[in-house]
Amino acid sequence: MSALILTSVLGVLLLYLGVFGQKRLLAPVAVLGLLGAIGVSATGWWMDVPLFAHMVRFDNAAAAFNMAMTGLTILLFLFGVDYYARMERDVAEHYALMVFSLTGAFLLTSYTNLLVLFLGIEVLSIPLYILAGGKKSSYRSGEASFKYFLLGSFATALFLMGIALVYGVTASFDLGRIQEVAMAQGAAPTPLFLLGLFFIAIGLSFKVAAVPFHFWSPDVYEGAPTLVTAFMATVVKMAAFAGFLRLVQFTALPPTLATALLVMTVLTLFIGNIVALRQTNFKRLMAYSSVAHTGFLLLVVLGNTAASTSTLFYYTFTYGLATVGLFVVMTLVKRAANGSEEVRSFRGLYQARPWLAITALLLLLSLAGIPLTAGFVAKYQVFLLALQAGFLKTTVLAVAMALVGIAYYIVVVREAFTADEQPLEVQVTPLNGLVVLLCGIAVVALGVWPIQLP
Amino acid sequence: MLTLFYLFAAISVLSALVVVAARSPVNSVIALIVCFLSIAGHYILLNAQFLAVVHIIVYTGAIMVLFLFVIMLLNLNRSSEPQKSLATRVAAVVAGGLVLLTLLAAVRQGISVEPARDFDIGTGLVRSVGRSLFNEFLLPFEVSSVLFLSAMVGAVMLGRREKNPQAA
Amino acid sequence: MNEVVSAIRLVPLEHYVMLSFALFSIGLAGVLFRRNTIIILMCLELMFNSVNLLLTAFSAHHSDPGGQVFVFFIMLVAAAEVTVGLAILVMMKRNVDSVDIDQLNRLRW
Amino acid sequence: MLLAALLLLPFATATLLLVARPEAQARMLAMASTLVTAVVVLLLWAGHPGTAVTVVDRDWAPAIGLRLVLGYDGIALLMLVLTGLIFPFIIGAGFKQQLDRPATVNALLLYAQSFLFGVFAAQNAFLFYIFYELALVPVFFLLLFWGGEHRRSITVRFFLYTLLGGLSLLFGLAWCVLQTPAPYSADFTALHALRLGTDVQLWLFWALFLAFAIKLPIFPFHSWQPDTYTMAPLQGTMVLGGVMLKMGLYGILRFVMPIVPEGVLFWRDLVIWLSIGGALYAGAIAFRQRELKRLVAWSSLSHVGLLCAGLFAWNSYGVSGALYQALAHAVLLVGLLYIVGAVTARTGTGDLGAMGGLKLRTPRLAALFLLVLVNAVALPLTQSFVGEWLMFNGLWQHNGWMAFAAACTIVLGAIYMLWAYQRVMLGPDSGRPALADADRDDHLYLVPLIAVSLVLGVYPGPVLDLLEAPVQQMLNTLTALN
C-alpha cells in the first residue's frame, strides 16, 4: 500500500525535478525511490489485509509482483541514465510517466475490485501511450503511439462492457461478491455473466497481447523507444498477467469461456512463435516472442491451479530479466551498427565483446528455455501446470512451439557468435554493463535455484 | 415513461448512426452531442441525476468541445475525406451487426437479473453517489489523480513542438 | 414503493441492455467503418457511453450507487484518454499531415 | 567424492580456460584435466561395490522436483568410464587438428565432458534432463565456430532437431512426474516405481523414446546426423558420436524401458525393424559416399541402428551387447575419425575420389588404419565383435528374421569399410609429393585405442561382469510384466 503512495509521490517529485532542471538527479532519485518502494513492499510481506473497503489487497503474491516489477524498473532506470543522456528535454516526464505506469501496475497486482482493475489498466496504459510516442521527432514512434492508443482504447471499451455486464449480475464490483455469484452459478452461468466475463477477458487479452488481440504489440514494440519497449515487454506484461490471474482465480472461468480462451491460447502459441521465425528486426522478434510467451502464460492463467501464482511470477519475472538485459544489449549493438535494429547486426558481437555476447547468450538461452537458466524452469513449470490442469493436447502444442521458440532465439545466438568482417565497435558503459550482468547472473541464479512463492 | 424511453432510445440510436455515417466530421460531432444528450435523458429516466449533469458537463461540455476544437485546429472539416472501400464498409457493418446479433441472441431468453428488493430512492442523487465516492471508492478517486497527472504531462509533452525538429 | 422506483421499473432492464448493445455495436461498427481518426475516437466514446448507460441502468435497478460511481470514473478516464488521444493525434497530424488511419503503415510485418 | 570430482574438475578447468584464456597451454591443461578424470574414473571402477551406489541425495529445487541425486550402477559406471577414458583422446586429437583459439575449444570440450558425466551420474530425471540438454550447448558452439561449410544452418538444424527430442522427453517426463504420488518426485526410483496404464504407455513411449531416437539417431530420425557429423570439427564429431550418442542409449535404459515397459513391448518390433532397417539403409548409403568423413558418419549411423535394435531385443544378450557395443563404438569412432583427420591433413582433401595409393607413402598410417578397421568390421577378438555377437544372439532370441537382417549389416559393413580403406590407402601411387607417415604422436594416440579394442575384444570379462547385475535387474521389469 505504502509502495503505491511512494511511487505516486515519487512521480510527482520527478516532475518537479524536471521543472527545476535537475536532470542529473533524476535517475538517482528515481532509483532510490524505487528501492524504497521495494523496501516498503517487503515490509508488507505477510500483512495480508484488505484495504480501502476491499478495493485492494496486498497479499504475498502482490508484494512479490510489485517488488519484481519495481526491480525491473530499477534496472531500466539504470540503463536509462545512459539512454536518456543524449536527450535534451522531457527526461523528467519520461521517468515520471514510467513511475506512474508502475503505480498502475501495482494496482493490477493487488486489486480486489473491478474498478481498481480498470483504473489500474488505465494508469498503466495512458503513460505508455505517451511514452510510446516519446521520440517525438520519429515517425515510427508516433505511429506506434497512435496504434497503441487506438487499439488500447478499443479494448478498453470492450473491457468496460464486460465490467458493466458483470455488475449487472452481481450488483457489485467487488471480487469477493463476484466470486460468490460465480460459485453460485457454477458451470452454467447466466448469459449476462458469461458475456461479462468474456468481455473482461478479452480486454485483458489485449493487454497481454494474446492472438488475435496482439496486433499492436509488434508495431508498438518496434516503433516505441527501446527503453519503453523493454518496459512494456516486462513490467506491463507482468502486471497484466497478474491482473488476469487474479480475475481468473476469483471467477473460476465458466467452462465454455475457458474453452474459448484455450483456443486463443492455441492461436497465440502458434502464431506468436511461427511468425517470430520470420522476423529480422530484433525488436519485432522480441514482440512476437513476447506474444509467444503470452501463450505459455495463458496456459498458467487458464490452468489456475494452486501453483499458478508462483509459476506466473517466476515466469514473468525471469522473462522480464532476460528481456531487459537483451534490450540493453540490443541498444548497445544498435549504436555500434549505426542504428540498425536487425538481428543481422548482432553479428560479430562475440568477437568484439565476448563477455557481453556470453551474457546475451545466457539471456537468450533463458528465453529459449534451455536448462540451468531460469527460462527452462519457468517453461517446465508451465508444462507441469498445464498437464495438471488437463490441457494435454495444448501442452503438446506448447512443447512443439517451445521448439520453434528456440529456433528463433538460437538464430540470434548464431548471429552474435558468428564472426564478422567488420568488427562491431560496441561501447559498454559501466552502468550498462552492470545491468546486463545483473540480468545474466539473475537468470542463471534463478535457474539454478528456482524460487517459489509461498 | 416507456414512451419517453423509446423516444430517447430512438434518438440515441439514430444519432449514433449519423455519427458513423456522416460525411463531415462536424456533423458527426453534432450527432454525437445529440446522442449524448439523449443518453443524459436516459440517466434522468433512471433517476441518476448527478450522473446526468456530470455527463452533460464532461461529455458535451468538455470532451466534445475538445473534439470540435481539434477538428477546427487541424482543419479536418473536409466533407470529402477518403472513404474505405465498399467491401470494407460492408464488412464493418456486417461485423457490427453480427456482434449485435450475437449479443442480443445471448440475452434473448431474458437477462435473469433480479432487481434489488429494498430500493433506495436516493441512489442516483449527489448525496448517495458522493458518499459512495468518498468512502468506498476513495482509493480509485485518489488514483485517478495520478491518471490525470500523467494524461496532462503527456498531453503537454506530446503537444509541444520540438524546438529543433530533426528527421527521424 | 414510491413513484421513482416504479418509474425506474417501468422500463424493463432488458430494454436498456438491448439499447446499450445497439449503441455499442454501432460504435464498434463505426470504428471499423471510418478512416478519419477523429470519428473513430468519437465512435469509441459512443461505445464508452453505451457502457455508461448500461452501468447506470443496472445501478438504478440494483439501487446501488456503485455503478454510477463507476460511470463517473469512466468519464474521468474517457476525458483523460481523449486528452492523450488528441495530443497524439495532433502529433501525428504534424508528422504525416493526415488523420487517416490507413496512412499509418510504416510499422508492419 | 570421486564422483563430484568428475563433475567439477572438467567444469572448473573449462571455466579457467575460458576466463584466463591461456591459449598456449590450453591443450596441455585440458589434457591434464582429462587424464586426471580418467584416473578418477578408473578408481571409481576399482572401488565399485557391484551394486547401485548413491553418492549425493539432497533437495535442490523442490519447485520442479529437481533433486540433486548422484550415483551410479554398473551401466552408469560403464558410461562414466567410457566418458572418462575417451575424452583424453578427444582432447588429444586437438594436438594435431589445431583449431584456432584452443582455449575456447578445450573449454567447450571440457564443459561437454562435465555435463556428460552429469548425465550418467544423475539419479533424478530432472538432473538428467538438465545435463542432457546442457551437453548440447558446447557442441553447438564447436560446430558454429569451427564447423565446415554451411555450418550456420547445419548447426541450427542439429540443435533444433535434437531439442525436438529433448522437449518431447521433457513433456513425457512432466507427465510422468505428475503421476508420482504427491509431493511429486522425479527421482529414478520414484519414476521406476510407476505403474502406468497400458494405453498411456503406448503414447508415452514415443514421448520418451523420441528424444533418444533422435539422439542416437535411428532411422528415420537421422537426417541431422550425416551433415552434422561431417561438418563438425573433428573433436566435435568425436564428442557427438563417441559419447553423446550413448546418452540416447543410456536414456532408453533409464527412461523408456523401466517406465513404459508395456509400451516397449508393444512397439519394440517396430523400433527394432526401424533400427535394423536404418542400419541397412545407412550401410548401403555409406558405400557410395564420396567423402571420407561422411562415410564414417553413415557407418556410425549403421552401427547405431544395430545398437538400438540390440537394446530393444530386451534380453540379457541384447542389452549387454548393446552396452558393450556402445563402448566399442566410442573407441572405434574416435579412432576412425582420428584417421580421417590424419588422412585429410595429409592429402588436403576429404574426397575419396581424389585419394588412393596413400599406403605407398604412409605405410604406418595404413597399418594403423587397418587395425582400427578390423574393429569396425567387427572381426572376432575385437571389441565390436563381442558386442555384435551378443546383439545377434539377443535378437535371435527375440526373432530370427531380425537377427538375419541385423547380421546382414556385417556384410554391408565389410563392403563400405574395405571400400574406404581401398580408396584411401591402396591402389597405385597417385603421384603425391612425399607425405609424412604416422609419427610418434599418431602412434601414441592410436595404439592405445587399438590396444583397448583388442584387449577388450579378447577379454571382455570385466566390462561384461560390470553390466551383469544391473542388466539383470532391469530385465526383471520385463519378467514381472509377463
Add this chain to the structure above:
Amino acid sequence: MVSAQLLAPLVPALPLAGAVIIAALRRRLSGHAAGLLATALIGGSFLCSVLLFLGFDPAGGAQVAHLFDWIRVADMRVGLAFQVDALSLTMMLIVTGVGTLIHLYSIGYMHDDPRQSTFFALLNLFTFAMLLLVMGANYAVTFIGWEGVGLCSYLLIGFWYTNPAYNYAARKAFVMNRIGDVGFVLGLALVFQVFGTLDYTTVMGRADGFATGAPALTAITLLLFVGAIGKSAQLPLFTWLPDAMAGPTPVSALIHAATMVTAGIFLLVRSSALFVLAPLTQDVVLVTGLVTALCAATIGVFQNDIKKVLAYSTVSQLGYMFVALGLGAFSAGLFHVTTHAFFKALLFLGAGSVIHALGGEQDIRRMGGLRSATPSTYRTFLVGTLAIAGIFPLSGFFSKDAILAHAYQHSPWIYALLVAGAVLTTYYMFRLLFLVFFGSYRGQAHPHESPAVMTAPLWVLAVLSVVGGALNLPHVFGGHEPMKHFLASAASGVGLEHLHLSALLEWSLMGFSTALVLLTIWIAYGRFAKQATLDPEAEALPVPQRWAARKWYLDELYERLFEKPYGWLSTNLSALLEQRVMQPLMVGVGGTAERIGELLRRVQTGNLSTYLFAMVAGLLLFLFLTLNGL
C-alpha cells in the same frame, strides 16, 4: 610328455607370436630373417602338433584346454578353449605341416619382395587364425579363426596393393566370405538357443536327443552350411576363389588350396553329429557339392592362367569333398582334404616355381617345354597331376575313389557325374601339364630352375602326395582305414559311414574310373603335348564351350544381379531417398513453419483497419465459442 593343456595353446601361440614380432620389427628385420623366424615358429607349431598327436589317446576322447571365459553374459559362457581330438589333430598337422613347407618355400619365392617381412607376418597370422579355427573347443573360437583367416586372406590377396584389380579381388573374397558368415553367425545363435552352449562336446552330446530331421537341426545345419559355402567356395559363392589367385602363389597354395578353403569341410565334419540328423541338409550339401564340382571342372578346361586352372580345380575338388559329406562319408571327405592339401599345395607351389622361373608369367599359352629347364618342378608337378587325376597308387586315387564308392552306393547317377568330373579334372590338369612342360617354349623369358629352398618343399609334398593314400588305406587294399577310425573318436557322425559294396564291385568301379582317366590322359596328350599353336580366345569358341570359358557368366551375373544394383541402390538411396526425401523432410518441416510464418506475418499489414477487423473477428469467434461451446 608335456601335457596337452600346455602344448595345445602353444600351437597357435607360436605363429601368433611370430606374427606380432615380425610385424612389430618389420622394418628392422631383414626379409630373410623374418622368413626364417616365421618358418621356425610354424615348424615349432608342427612339432607341438606332432607331440600332441603322439601323446593323444583316441580312446580318451577330446582333451580341452580352457584358457578363460571369453564372453560371459547371463547363462552364456563362451570360453576361449582349445580342443585336441582326432579331427583337430588331423587338421593341425595338415595346417602346420603344409604350412611349414609353404613358409619355407616362400623364403625363396618372395626373396626379392620389399615387403617380405609383412608377408611372413601375415602368413604367420593366418596360420594362427587357421589353428584357432581347427582347434577351437566351441563354435565361437572356430568362428574367431574363421574370420581371422578371412582377414588374412583379404590382406594376402591384396598383398600387392598397388594393383586395383588385386584389391578388388581381395575385397570380393572378403565380402563373399562375409555373406557366408551371416549364415554362420546365425547358425551359432541358433545353436546357442537350441543347445544353450557352443561347446562342441556338449552340443554333440545333446544332439542325440533330437530326432532325425528335427527342424532346429535342419536349420542349424543349413545355416552352418551357408557359412561353409562362403569359405569353401561352393556355388553360388565360389567366384572369389579364382580371383583370389591375385595373391602371391604361396598364399594360393596355403590359403586357397590346402587349408582355409577346407575350413568349410572341417566345420561340417565337426558338426557331423548334427548333419547326420538332418537329411535335408545332407541332400543340399550333396547337390551343391556335385554341381560345384562339375561346374568348376568345366570352367577349368578353358582357363589359360596357370593358377586359375588350379583354382578351379580346387573348387571342383572342394565340391567332391562336399559330396562326400553330403553322402555322410565324413572321413572320406576329410581324407580327401588331407590328400588334396598335399597335392594341391604341391601343384600350386609347382606353379609358383614355374611362374618364378618365367619371371612372373602366368599364361600357359606363353609357356611350354619347361620339362628340361625346370626338372625338379616338372617331376614334382607330374606327381601332383597324377595324384589329382587319381592314378593308382597315388594318394588322390584312394581319397577320390572312397568318395566315388560312397557315391555309387548312394546312387549310380551321382557316381556317373562324379566320374565325369574326374575325367574333366584329368583332362584340364593334363592339358596344363602338357602345355607347360611339353612341347616347345613359346615365351620370351629365360626359364631357370628355382632354388633348393623352393624345390625342397616340392619334393616333400610330392612324397606325401604319393604315400598319403596310406593314411586311409581301404580294406580292399588290405588297409583298415586308420584315418576313419581315428576320426571316429572325434566326431560322432564320422563312424557311421560304412561301405557295403562287394570287393568285386569296388574293384570294377576303380578299374572303370582309372580306365577313363587313362583314356583322358591319352586324349590330352594327343591334343596338347605337341601343341605349338595357342588356344583360341574364349570369344572364338562355340557356344557351350564359350559359356564355360566365361565361367558360365557367373561373374557377369553377379555383377548384374548384386554389384550394380547395390551400387545403384547406394547411390540412389543417398541421392534420391536421402537427398530428396529425408533431408527435405527435415528441412521442409522447418521450411514449412517458416513459410507459414511468412504467410501469417503478412497479416500484420501495419494497417490499423486490419488490426481492428481482426480483433473484431476474433471477438466474434470467441464470443461464439463462449456462448456455444466448442
